[in-house]
Amino acid sequence: MSRSTITRTSSAAALLFAAATVTPGAQRTTDSVTAFTNVTVVDVRTGQLAPSSSIVVRGNRIVAVDASTRMKLPDGATVVDGRGAHVIPGLWDMHVHTFNNSQSAGTNNHAVAFALQIANGVTGVRDMWTDLDDIRLARDWRKETDAGRMVSPRLLATSPILDGNPPAWANSVGLASAVQAREVVDSLVAAGVEELKVYTRLTPDVYLAITERAKVHGIPVVGHPPASMRLTAVVEAGQKSIEHLLGIPGQCSSAPADAKQDAEGHDRQRLFIETYDPKRCAELFDLFIRKGTWVVPTVALHRNRLLGFEPTWEQRPGTEYVSAVERAAWTAAHKQGVQRVNEDKRRGPHRRAQLAFLLRLIGSMDRAGVKLLAGTDLGNPFMIAGFSLHEELALFVEAGMTPLNALRTATVNPARYMDAVDRLGAVEAGKLADFVLLDGNPLTDIHNTTRIRAVVTNGHHLD
Template sequence: MKNIFLILISVFFLSGCEENVISETNILLKNVNIVDVENGVLLPAKHVAIQGEKIVAIYEEKEIVPSNSALVIDGKGKYLIPGLWDMHTHFNWNFKFSSPMLVANGVTGVREMWGVMDRIKEVRKRVLVDDLIAPDIYSAGAIIDGDPPFWPNSSGVKDAEMAKDEVDQQVFEGVDFIKVYSLLTREAYIAIAERSKERNIPFAGHVPISISIWDAVAAGQQSIEHLDGILEGCSTNDKILSAPLKERFNIKWTNTLLDSFEPALLDSLANYLAKSETWLSPTLIVLRNTANLDDPDLIKDPRLAYIPEFIRERWNPVNDFRFKNNKTEYFEIGRKKFQLQLSFIKALEKAGVKMIVGTDYPNPYCFPGFSLHDEMQLMVKAGLTNAATLKCATYNPALFMGKEDEFGTVEVGKKASLILLDGNPLENITNTERISSVFLRGRYLDRNKLDELLEEAKINATKAKNPF
């Protein structure tokens, strides 16, 4: 109930000085219903005053005369939530065409999972001088993987010393966290965990195939993506973790995982995760999409108009080295696996496991901005309440990054990155798509401007060149 208490204090404190507050306000949002995302309740009929990038006041209905220069917005019948965060993106190489889609969909922050820090710094500088409308960025540097790495241009490390040197180099470059990947040796992974702790920087990402999810949690991995390692960690087959890479990720391997899954082990793992500092970013949307790449209806999605041709071509499974040899049976077993993974979510949440919302765009049919709403709807389908899901996309990201004093709730003193909705998301999570306007660090973007951003995104998609 912390937010409610703070808002009441604000109401009391400001009751005698409203004229001063209004005279210093750029924007006054009147009679709006604030969604308290931390506690999952509605705070009706509030006035919200914004000055610069900050919320400077929240108070009750009174007779108010704003200054002539203030923009007054009628929020009656509308709902105000914090800006959304997509906590698993690949943004830095496509920010020119993805930024308009993100902002138009209320995504005011992204966690970049494979950053080039010079480019990230360039985007941040352009945002500061109003040269670019783009979300805030919390960024990793290059993926740290085994040698050779799974993806070209990753940082492949052979041993512990190389792993430690890479962490040191990335800290020097100014990353916000370290990204680990699937082919790291156990020795290199442990070295990254130890060096990250020494350098006081989080590490997050995949669970390498060389270790178990139990070991990753024990090592202090801050987040685990894609529900990595859960099936392996809940298997009764003691040979699962010792299987070499060439024997994994095929139909036989997946069937073994599914057949040996033990629900009692999931309960134990959920309790273990809940007591740890490790978060999960399930990215259900990318798991669902890759399991359904043989669905001919995917190419009928009207949102493809926002996606450059070179990406649309890559989304065709015959053009992706990961999927080009997959037959119908592979996708069928993938769908069976996804349904089991979907069933994990409620059990994990019930145990108290901490979760954040991410999409992994631009993987196949993961659309910047749009698919964050898809992801939230999948989380509700998996059993989370609307309130719990909304919290995973707003307050939890701030908590995860240790920035809950800066954003994540609609509260005095916090950044004015907000979304004004035409429907109550606590009643129906699809109402997050009913965006009336967006406030991006105090900048007001009405529905017309958001529609202009979407048109800009379409134009940018036609001009985008393949950077690879």
Template sequence: MTKSLFALFLLIPLSTLSGFSQAYVISNVNIVTMENEQVLEDRAIFVEDGEILKILPVHEPFDRDTFQEIDGNGAFVYPGLAEFHSHIPVTEQGDTQLQEETMWLYLANGVLRVRGMIGDQSHLTLRDKVDSGEVAGPRLFLSGPSFRGATVTSPDQAVQMVKAQKDAGYDHLKLHPGLLMDEFLAISKTANELNIPFGGHISLDVGLEASLKNGYKSIEHMDGYIEALIPDYSRVMDPKIAGPFSMLLVNEADLSKLPELVDLTLETKAWIAPTLTLFDRYFGAKPAEEYRGIPEMKYMSADQVQGWIDAKTPYEKSGVLTKEHVQPYLEFRNMLLMTLHRAGVPVLMSSDSPQVFNVPGFSIHHEIELMSKAGMTNYEILKSGSVNPAAYFGQDGEWGMIKEGAAADFVLVSNNPLEDLTTLQSPLMVVMKGKIYDSDELEEQLRRIASNHTKE
């Protein structure tokens, strides 16, 4: 993000633009509405009270006493991106610095909606502050603390956890491995009764089929599919044989079973969150130490970066992450994504951040590149980060599209993202609930965050 907006905003002084949230019109823009693949050229977007009031051809007259005008100078507008597998930091002794930095990292990369996947009480407070405007940030959808072998002790206790998280105001439930079948069934039954969505990893004792049939809404990391395709399930149960995420077993997968699993996924209306970049970086062949110096690591603390290196290094030392093991595994995951996607299983843009070598916001652009290489079109990729996340929470058309009556959540970029995905990496302006963040403000926040984590 280096381009100044000085030339873009001629009718409102640049010094007063950032944070601007009154009634205004952004004229002379081209709109990627995401209602379809068409681009509305030479349009003006009218915003008032955080909502898109109307969209008109640029030369249509309007009341300039009511709406202050911003010249978009031919920029392209789209609804922004999603990170639908995020690990939002928790507060440490009341210190909210990392949380607030993470929110800015998302905004500065055009990420306007985030689904938290390991919850904490402090996330509820953060969401309230973002909603009130006290803290700048994207739309937040939160899970509570995860359900896993270490936190679930019985079916009855699991039921109480579900009820407590629903009452606390979390948006969905996150399930981790280690659940027994009776515990899982208690969770799914209660969650379905309370109408709170749930999903996550697939516990080996439960399996993909039972997870789908009992209401899993999102399969994180496309988890469970490899395991369901292995003829000898006992090999899946042995981590020394299977490797991380069953990496070492992909060549044993019986692909004749895959169509049945795809049909079941469609039948149960489940979604997938691929997190391709997590596997490319965490379980890829590139040495951990080489990630230390990549540009976006300057926004993370030295301890965090070292922790990520320490997380990957044991796999390297064990010989698991050789190209011989990694390449077939990543190719299998791409094949699985495209098989599910082409069949009609909806995809949620997700990278798993902050997580091993995935810096919030920046990792979404790595995810987009990998989705494109796997075979998704630009429109399909944009849809996974806009229309689909809104539909996931039953808020179709309320946001994730640029249309009259929708929330004023959108991003201005230089080029048409339907033709050039790299333009998404350099937002000219971010509008979140009608509030404007210009590129100067976004750059200043990035500089501030980097200075907080200067490496010696």
């Protein structure tokens, strides 16, 4: 992305950020009508464009989409001339951490994150570590948003992290037995969790107790495959989403099991690259498709971890919104990365090779028809609310995906994942009024998703 594009994107975001932060509390009336005229509607399901269209929004719903020449605008409608704009559905970031459970339970980043997400056209997020107090707070936000009294992304909550005993993270739920796992699942479902997030230290018996009990309740299991299980066993157990590409490089490797087990860190990743077996990968991807498994690559996160030594993070769009505390921590992390690369000159090339390998896997999954979702793992170093999702989409295209397929991972695919195609994932009559006006066609250049002219979220028009 050019520096001029970065500046243009950040300037537009600044205006939308201001609008999103001052609008909460302003009641949107349920009968207010706004008409967006002379726009090109992008159908992300088919890739078709509908130029010279008009969109009519009443309250928080789209009530009509038709050619501007045929559209009779309702009396009293506020008219927004969208001439030259391409309209896409609101974007979803399907892996974020709104709540600070890894460091400071009971706190969250919504005040800044929500505004930046909306400013970047992100009208929905899936939070991947939501404890019971967080769930209650998220419900309050949802009520305020649905009533039009708050401008925020829609939020799909998961659960506290379910891990082995001891857990990898403080504030997680450490499970030592299958009996305990079933009891915890029952209690979380009773408390209203929407998905169960599992983690890497679970033993096979405890993990399978979670998935079996989850099936009884009809609730999805998502997250990290246990390190003690083959990825194919996790998929066969019915886990709905696999995060961060975990387990995929190893499953695609022809190396003996003991070699995979003995190798550590970057040596293990190098082994996976050297023993990559396309046939094994094809079999795995076919299993994903047959079992309906979704994959959330979070490749921007991988890029930042692998190439954190490169002096580019401060040039990325949105860094002006990074707090002084985060900036200091990120600067220290960058210096540490530079030091490690300087100490071992092989480290830089190896890390670039790892990223290229992950991009190769993503491209292969897309071509095979695996269901993919865009997610950033916001809450980690170098990840910026809203902005990082656009980087994720650009990296998908770099991996070989078409701009249309990349766009689907943040629009119609989340709607399908949530069984919400009746209200999300398209700009058409009857859907919720979540859409973005762009000054460019994203199907010809995915970077045009950053050229945001206006955002409509739950019927609120922000420009």
